[in-house]
Amino acid sequence: GAGVSQSPSNKVTEKGKDVELRCDPISGHTALYWYRQSLGQGLEFLIYFQGNSAPDKSGLPSDRFSAERTGGSVSTLTIQRTQQEDSAVYLCASSSMVQGNSPLHFGNGTRLTVT
Amino acid sequence: QKEVEQNSGPLSVPEGAIASLNCTYSDRGSQSFFWYRQYSGKSPELIMFIYSNGDKEDGRFTAQLNKASQYVSLLIRDSQPSDSATYLCAGGTGGGNKLTFGTGTQLKVEL
Numbered sequence: 001g002a003g004v005s006q007s008p009s010n011k012v013t014e015k016g017k018d019v020e021l022r023c024d025p026i027s028g029h030t031a032l033y034w035y036r037q038s039l040g041q042g043l044e045f046l047i048y049f050q051g052n053s054a055p056d057k058s059g060l061p062s063d064r065f066s067a068e069r070t071g072g073s074v075s076t077l078t079i080q081r082t083q084q085e086d087s088a089v090y091l092c093a094s095s096s097m098v099q100g101n102s103p104l105h106f107g108n109g110t111r112l113t114v115t
Numbered sequence: 116q117k118e119v120e121q122n123s124g125p126l127s128v129p130e131g132a133i134a135s136l137n138c139t140y141s142d143r144g145s146q147s148f149f150w151y152r153q154y155s156g157k158s159p160e161l162i163m164f165i166y167s168n169g170d171k172e173d174g175r176f177t178a179q180l181n182k183a184s185q186y187v188s189l190l191i192r193d194s195q196p197s198d199s200a201t202y203l204c205a206g207g208t209g210g211g212n213k214l215t216f217g218t219g220t221q222l223k224v225e226l
Contacts, residue, residue: 033213042218043159043203050211091158101147101207101214106158 002026004107006092012113013082021077021110025094033104034067034077035091043091049075082114118142119206121217129225134191136220138204141185148180150189151203153219159203163189194224 005024013019025032034046045059049069060066064082069075079086089111093104119140128134136150147166151159165171165178165187177190187206191198201219 031213035216043216045213045216048213050213053211056213095214101149101209101212103149103161103164104159104205104214106160108158 004092004094004105006090006107006110008110009108010111010113012115015084015114016081018078018080019082019112021079021090021092021112023075023077023092023094023107025073025075025092026096026105027073029094029096029105030072031095031102031104032069032075033093033095034075035093036088037091037109038088044088046077046090079112082112084114087112087114118215119204119217121202121204121220123218124221125223126220127223127225128194130194130196132194134194134198134222134224136189136191136202136204136222138187138189138206138217139185140187140206140215142206142208142215143182143185144208145185145206146209147207147214148178148187149205149207149214150176150178150187151205151216152198153201153203155200162202191222194222196224196226198222199224 032049036044048056064080067077089109091109093106095102149164150162153159163178179188203219204217205214207214
């Protein structure tokens with residue numbers, strides 16, 4: 001398929017461990033977003049990549065969170081020393097950003113559970 | 116002040132009625148607006164987008180934009196139980212700036 005692909009779909013980890021979440025955007029999409037969504041809550045913006053510009057990291061909740069986007073394509077969100085409050089669904093989305101704002105296309109998310 | 120605001124609901128409407136979902140935004144530079152539907156446990160999916168003042172219709176859905184009042188709405192005609200979901204409004208200023216989402220309105224269509 002040509003949609004946004006996220007892996008793993010589910011991740012259970014012990015408190016204090018590091019985790020890496022992967023996002024493969026739609027080919028050719030220059031904009032990539034990471035969001036977090038806790039049960040019954042809205043989308044919490046984490047980080048935004050647009051082309052070769054410096055990423056907007058204003059939503060990262062602490063310095064335990066970081067993200068990279070290599071070659072303008074695949075992105076990895078890393079959470080170090082995970083805490084129970086990090087448990088949530090992590091959603092990745094991409095858009096073409098040809099002009100102005102284009103619609104975001106979301107992946108199916110990674111459900112992270114920290115025990 | 117939140118940049119994009121929505122009433123969290125739940126908004127309950129009877130089957131067959133018109134559901135009206137509203138969204139206000141604070142940034143007058145916002146140019147593009149999007150409505151997403153999110154079923155419980157699923158990812159958001161795009162319903163409609165609107166860039167110009169006025170109405171835009173697609174099937175049972177109509178998006179309305181009033182830039183002077185900084186107001187966006189989504190009307191769902193002939194509401195069905197399958198329309199029960201959370202509806203997210205998002206706005207963007209373009210120029211490489213990110214979209215901003217509201218917290219969503221939960222819609223319940225009752226039999």
